[in-house]
Amino acid sequence: MTFAPFTIHKLIASGENETIEFKSGFNTEVIISLNAFANTHGGIILIGVNDQGVIKGVEIGSETLKSWINEIKQKTYPSIIPDVLETEIEGKHIIGLYIQEFPIKPVAFQGRYFKRVKNSNHQLTVDEISMLHLQSFNSSWDYYTNTLHTHSDISIQKVQKVIERLQSRGLTIDTNPSTFLKKKELVRLDKLTNACFLLFTENDTVMTTIEMGRFKSSTNIVDNARLQTDVVNEVEMVMNFIKKHINQAIIFDGNIENTIQWQYPMDAIREIILNMIIHRDYSMAFDSVIKIFDEKIEFFNPGKLPNGLTIDKLISNDYISTPKNKLIANLFKEMGWIEKYGSGVQRILESFKTAQLPTPHFEEIAGGFRVTVYGKSVVDNVTDNVTDSVVDSVVDNVVDSVVDNELKVLNLLKDNQKLSAKDLAKITDLSPRTIQRHIQSLRTKKLIKRIGSDKGGYWEILST
Template identity: 45%
Template structure:
């Protein structure tokens, strides 16, 4: 029995919806449309294939799509009834349109693409990205060549073969400076001598959701933004010293700094710079929110992002290349996993990744841990809290794998008292990570 999926669509008859689905498949990974089949995957007994039907419908598909697509058409028998099968491969030149509208396939449904998605898919087809193209507003006179020299110095620290060229030659070799003297969009974002309003990041330290204690607005080049953003974040999170017995005290920040750096770098490298909105970072007592305008791009869903089943794609390939050149990023595609593992290994709740107000938000948490200043008691406190938070995280994973599990069942998985389990459950509930469903005696806990 056939069922609809990312690559299969069922239609009872031939109509425009069949062509829309073929267009969506052509703009994605290809797929198959079964015509003469109901939603349950059963052949429709009164569906008939006329002598001219196949040729007529194939021509209709060709005439209503740009670039014209011609699917493979075969006849298949289901439960003794003949149905038509239209198969289309991923089209090499994208996006394909139906009557001037563009569609993409997401799971088992077709969605009309917006202008940004159309542009991104077109650039991807030609193995390019927006930041590679000439800037329509800025020229070479807006570029700070001293910044280019600093880029060369940083790059040489990571290279076996040293860059010996002058700044303008380097810009040309990295495709930042075009043959006609125009600069690429990436060149403006990375080396501008003036404020870069396209790259605005607003950062605030909040005591409540509406009360702000400190703030800064950054409009620098992207290299500088990474360091200034992290400096402001470090200024407003706690640092702890743990007495270990060694002459030198061990530092422990409220959050794993390398993971925060990874978030900030991803935020800057993968931002949609054609979107007029600002990137926003909000620092609260027990969490930090990182927001970027624009969606994920490349048709990636949040489920795929969380599961790590997506194909890596750099929205701004030239920016990513230059960040990698100076060692700020090492490789594409493993950032989300590294960030999550860093927080879990630090004894904290895994970050959340979500769609938010036409953009993308990452939220990291301290799990309510209070970190004070200095002293032996601080080391003891942090050690205890880390152990608790590891248990909380393991409990969260257990509930995620066993939805509906109750406290008594949880206890079988841990060598701790029931009271400890109940305390962990309360912490997860207070953080809105889990919820109780069902009757008090027979219900259990589920991930929110």
């Protein structure tokens, strides 16, 4: 095959990138680059062009090209055969070796596997090799049968609850748990899939471990929890832990029911949690980790982005979503927890923009993926005592607002109007001095009023 000289000049002008590489001559690096192209998006190697894009030409004999192709075939598995493109510019031979993305991946070069990242080749890790193989068969890790667990290891009650949820959404679902699991391919050949075990495990399992902590500094942990249950229940359990440790304001706007404003947009936080569970690499030994600080939350998840997906493409929505765990993603979608694949990041960004909060930060780190979100400075500007302070002017039409521990005091008094400051301090683990400050603040706001003496009286709730 041949291609026109002007095409060569156009390719050279583009420079080396994800799909173009220059080589002065044929060598092992040429085959490695072809291997990387085959495992990524395909590409072309121009032989006879140096690294600076200067045309040097290459000597070609009658058997040269045949010899190159045979060597490429012998050193790759499955064998790849590039298209050969030839041209001559000012008496200099230029050879182009073009390879399409291979349909069944990964392709190996003498037992090693490579991928193309920008203008260089990178050797694939074991996890990347496994994921690339699953993706090429349009499958995922959670689809495979679990050889370590049996039907006795899952909870039929948990299965039934999911069935009831799907029915409540108007879906036609087989109510027999056994039939349901088979139709959803959660059980195949009478064996649990990895997804089935993760979704409905009867007992705690280290496979689903999520470590959560509330930090006052990088080394000072004031509360922590560890989840090791099924991934369905983990969603709400993580949400509850986060709500327990972030700021909230009650907005008294004259309506019967008051409005709670959280420090972060909770729809976006929930989306991040769902993405963690759906895209987690459960084959890795690492745990998911959530760290809550005064001014930010960090979400770390084992497993990097799929091959070829970058942070820039993720943020710009320039990609097609490929969930690491398709069966879990499918069930969550039917349950109404996710809308469609690939839209979650955009909803997260839009929610933080609407809330006038800093843009979340996405990064690959330590064999995994981390998302960091930041709270509004107006909520966090009282340093370490923020949860004991009143937040003024949170939104327009705010009549008053009460934050975190002060809200706890108010709710406790609504439940038992005879509680003393000493009782409240014992229940909340706050100091008596802090309790007195909250009580005085609530009285100043005319939310509570003392009726009778300190010993025999009670608290009247003036506004709820």
